[in-house]
């Protein structure tokens with residue numbers, strides 16, 4: 001047993017014991033064989049559905065595409081209805097953009113299929129909005145035309161998150177098509193604003209915790225990746241994220257650098273100095289106090305990573321970079337999963353187009369984020385960032401105005417891998433992929449996971465089907481045909497496994513969320 005023991009929170013990481021009980025079998029039952037054959041035979045239909053979904057430019061980041069997100073929500077709702085689910089598209093009202101304009105929020109879909117009190121109730125969460133993508137960003141194919149090349153299905157949202165949402169739906173559809181008794185009750189919560197911070201969802205969870213969620217036994221999220229291209233994984237932790245805007249404003253208009261260059265304090269120069277003060281070249285965050293509450297790492301935990309299959313060269317190839325900051329597997333995994341990291345994302349207001357423009361921008365906003373790990377406190381982090389930036393800025397004697405804000409703060413999430421759910425998922429993986437999954441954390445953030453736990457008090461399991469080279473948020477995002485189809489099978493096998501958990505589902509206490 002290995003525990004972090006800071007504050008009130010305990011993370012149980014006893015990975016070996018529960019999975020050596022001889023309960024796994026890679027051979028399938030006759031029922032599983034029938035289900036898997038159906039899925040294999042209907043691959044083209046499942047891919048056609050994914051093509052239809054990918055074709056919708058449901059980019060939630062760009063306001064001009066909001067109508068496409070709305071269209072995508074309608075498509076997802078009718079897909080669930082076709083499955084036989086009752087669907088409630090909950091209107092979340094509107095939100096205000098930085099320019100004051102109000103924009104409608106896409107509805108959140110609450111779906112329900114099956115209500116047998118003898119069966120466990122599984123709620124699947126997914127999102128059908130996507131990150132922006134333009135062909136000219138460097139895509140080999142049109143991002144909104146799902147294109148198969150060498151067994152890979154390229155398209156925006158293929159892995160993040162339309163593919164996994166459809167894989168779950170395909171699995172349910174298979175049971176229905178084969179007229180098999182479905183051993184679980186399903187609930188679905190599908191949103192269209194995940195890539196823009198899941199606006200409105202937290203309020204909905206508060207409103208629905210005693211209603212929609214009252215009979216839910218647990219929530220499944222499939223919105224992250226394996227650590228390797230080939231080896232399946234189950235995720236038991238994700239980092240949180242604190243997103244920051246740092247604004248430097250000079251006069252009220254842009255200026256000619258020939259007329260004013262050399263005689264004024266340029267806002268972009270102030271901003272570049274501020275951004276440069278955040279991280280040193282070794283990747284160490286320079287904000288005083290930022291590492292203070294991060295749990296100390298034990299030798300035991302370091303050893304835990306030894307058994308994880310992780311190929312540094314493969315990961316480097318996936319990223320397209322030549323060198324990582326760290327050279328050992330353990331150091332890399334620790335820096336991705338257990339330590340905070342700071343990334344700079346962009347500068348609003350700075351000239352960024354090709355060509356030359358000899359301008360001095362009047363107002364610039366730097367955007368960066370700090371990934372959060374257990375025991376970091378978002379309000380403390382915000383204060384530390386503000387103090388550090390004000391301190392650096394004050395040394396520049398600049399008359400410009402500095403503003404710092406934290407528009408998004410998400411806490412990290414950690415689950416108990418000894419939960420029967422993880423054992424059931426592991427057995428499903430072994431049945432379909434013929435090998436045990438790695439138990440991994442994820443350096444990225446699924447803010448809603450933590451909110452599900454803290455608001456609804458339901459356990460969450462993260463069950464990825466995307467491989468490490470899926471290219472989420474990047475150019476040429478893809479899901480392999482193999483991952484999409486075997487992912488559909490693994491969800492179907494999971495349904496059978498969880499139906500065997502009756503009685504065990506309530507044994508584990510509510511999730512701890514006070515880290």
Ligand SMILES: C[C@H](N)C(=O)N[C@@H](Cc1c[nH]cn1)C(=O)O
Nearest residue numbers: 160223224241408444445446447
């Ligand atoms: C893992 C998931 N598919 C994802 O990409 N999440 C985003 C969420 C986020 C965090 N801060 C702002 N958005 C991510 O980890 O970047």
Ligand SMILES: [Zn+2]
Nearest residue numbers: 160161194223
């Ligand atoms: Zn996602």
Ligand SMILES: [Zn+2]
Nearest residue numbers: 160195472473
């Ligand atoms: Zn995403």
